[in-house]
Amino acid sequence: MQSFNIVVYVFAAIIVASAALVAFSRNLVYSAFALLFTFFGVAGIYVMLSADFLAAVQLLIYVGGILVLIIFAVMLTHRISDVEISNQSLRPAQGALILIGIMAVLLGVIFKTQWSLEGQLEYQATTALIGDLLLKKYLLPFEIVSVLLLAALMGAAVIVRKEVRGEQSGGKS
Amino acid sequence: MVSVEHYLILSGILFAIGVIGVLTRRNAIIVFMCIELMLNAVNLSFVAFARHFNDMSGHIFVFMIMTVAAAEAAVGLAIILAIFRNRETVDVDEINIMKW
Numbered sequence: 001m002q003s004f005n006i007v008v009y010v011f012a013a014i015i016v017a018s019a020a021l022v023a024f025s026r027n028l029v030y031s032a033f034a035l036l037f038t039f040f041g042v043a044g045i046y047v048m049l050s051a052d053f054l055a056a057v058q059l060l061i062y063v064g065g066i067l068v069l070i071i072f073a074v075m076l077t078h079r080i081s082d083v084e085i086s087n088q089s090l091r092p093a094q095g096a097l098i099l100i101g102i103m104a105v106l107l108g109v110i111f112k113t114q115w116s117l118e119g120q121l122e123y124q125a126t127t128a129l130i131g132d133l134l135l136k137k138y139l140l141p142f143e144i145v146s147v148l149l150l151a152a153l154m155g156a157a158v159i160v161r162k163e164v165r166g167e168q169s170g171g172k173s
Numbered sequence: 174m175v176s177v178e179h180y181l182i183l184s185g186i187l188f189a190i191g192v193i194g195v196l197t198r199r200n201a202i203i204v205f206m207c208i209e210l211m212l213n214a215v216n217l218s219f220v221a222f223a224r225h226f227n228d229m230s231g232h233i234f235v236f237m238i239m240t241v242a243a244a245e246a247a248v249g250l251a252i253i254l255a256i257f258r259n260r261e262t263v264d265v266d267e268i269n270i271m272k273w
Contacts, residue, residue: 008175012183019187022206023194035206038187042213045180049224054235058216061239066209066246073202073250077257095197099189106185115177115225129229130236138233145240152244156251 008048015041032071039063053127180221187214201253201263205246212242 014037021034039062046055134142187210194207216235223231257263260270 005175008179012179015183016186016190019190019210022210023190023198023203028200028202031203031206035209038210038213042217045183045217046220048175049180049220051220051223051232051235054216054220054232057236057239061243062209062213065243069246069250070202070206070209073205073253076254077202077263092197095193098196099193102189102192103185106189107182110178110181110185126229126232130232133229133233134236138230141233141237145237149240149244152248156247159248159251159255 004048008045011041011044011048014038015045028074032067032074035070036063036067039067050123051126053130177221177225181218184214184218184221187211187217199264199266201256201265201268204265205249205253208245208249209242212238 018034018037018041022031022038025031025034039058043055043058043063046052046058191207191209191211191214194210195204198204198207216238219231219235219238223229223235253263256268260268262268
């Protein structure tokens with residue numbers, strides 16, 4: 001179990017370091033690439049938490065979908081020829097104060113609560129269980145969220161397309 | 174065995190980094206990435222609780238959150254691109270057309 005802990009803490013360190021780089025880096029492209037490592041670290045933690053299916057979905061949706069979209073947006077909204085892709089920050093002192101406040105509240109709640117159920121759980125394949133729940137207990141939310149996704153994708157296409165009309169074909173997300 | 178507190182502390186740190194990024198950055202795309210960080214932090218705590226209580230419902234919630242995050246990514250980046258075409262900026266301080 002010692003090596004298990006080490007792996008978890010290594011993933012945690014990767015997550016925290018790359019998330020800090022996302023939030024505090026001056027260069028927008030560095031932020032986008034640091035986000036990649038954050039997503040990989042979270043997927044690793046999912047594996048250690050016996051959520052194998054979610055780890056795969058995390059890689060597919062976040063790394064394969066959302067991150068690619070973000071990098072496209074970075075490239076489309078900045079003239080790449082500009083060397084300085086700067087990212088100024090604003091009022092860091094107040095931000096740090098809010099950070100400390102949030103961390104104090106969260107850590108207070110975490111340490112104050114008694115987490116009683118401490119048992120050894122075996123690792124199991126979760127895909128069949130998730131499918132069972134999605135199509136039985138959570139069927140209605142599943143359908144609603146699929147309609148939401150369809151509506152959002154159509155809306156995104158409409159928003160981007162309207163501005164293109166008239167000029168030469170620009171990029172689309 | 175790493176106890177659930179440690180996962181929750183990790184999730185809290187990740188969430189706080191996301192909050193400070195949203196509050197202090199001026200580039201709309203960075204704000205967007207930090208929102209993704211916060212969603213990931215919440216997902217992490219959902220999975221930690223699902224493991225801790227041995228309840229699969231947490232996985233379903235994470236699934237739903239990922240779907241909403243994907244929808245949000247599509248719409249949000251479309252809005253950012255549309256604003257950039259009109260205003261030639263993605264600086265949230267300069268996007269004040271609806272402010273009076």
